[in-house]
């Protein structure tokens with residue numbers, strides 16, 4: 001399948017902390033690494049590793065070769081990526097010994113995307129089987145509405161959550177894929193099923209919710225399917241949702257039953273969190289298949 005991922009490209013600066021700092025606290029970190037990242041880049045990689053043909057749209061700055069070079073080396077077509085004289089987006093990520101994190105996001109070139117650029121991408125990739133987007137770039141609402149009006153299947157990962165997301169016309173998103181916090185923030189509900197039903201009522205046709213240690217959920221107005229999470233020793237959860245997104249959507253679009261799509265996404269993200277980093281630790285299709293075979297009891 002042909003997938004167009006419209007999204008963000010970030011340089012991730014990752015600091016290993018003894019604990020996540022309190023307000024006003026100064027802390028030495030115990031390690032520092034630089035990784036490729038950004039929800040767009042990570043999700044493009046996950047889709048590609050799942051076996052799909054991936055094209056990416058987005059914008060990097062003068063220091064963006066590190067990201068575009070990585071995508072190219074991993075077989076992803078980068079010919080449509082726009083560039084700017086400004087800084088590439090970057091993220092400061094603090095991780096604690098339990099693998100939990102907090103982030104500071106600098107949008108940079110990701111926030112310079114224009115409607116003209118979206119038009120260009122859609123005119124070139126109108127034959128895509130899916131356009132996937134997140135909420136780290138400018139023009140998401142425009143891209144979503146335009147792709148939908150052209151009859152292209154759309155998936156929206158409304159992440160990270162900001163209040164403006166509540167104003168999106170979700171009926172333009174065929175698939176909504178999001179975590180529990182994002183779902184609760186959009187709907188004002190607490191319970192996963194209530195969140196899924198409320199999101200469905202906003203107009204999307206398929207809802208996929210990730211619930212951390214409580215697994216994941218699929219809802220399409222008729223079927224409410226739940227899937228447990230795998231228990232693994234998490235070192236860094238950065239990119240777990242992106243890995244789940246690429247693998248789960250790849251299987252769903254390929255005709256898999258919702259449970260099989262959820263469990264495949266879940267296996268891929270379970271492997272990804274056992275190593276530090278985001279995109280670089282997204283597993284191959286073979287690794288995911290071996291993991292599923294070894295953990296067949298679910």
Ligand code: RIB
Nearest residue numbers: 010037038039091239278
């Ligand atoms: O979802 C993980 C990603 O979020 C990181 O790679 C970081 O860049 C932020 O965009």
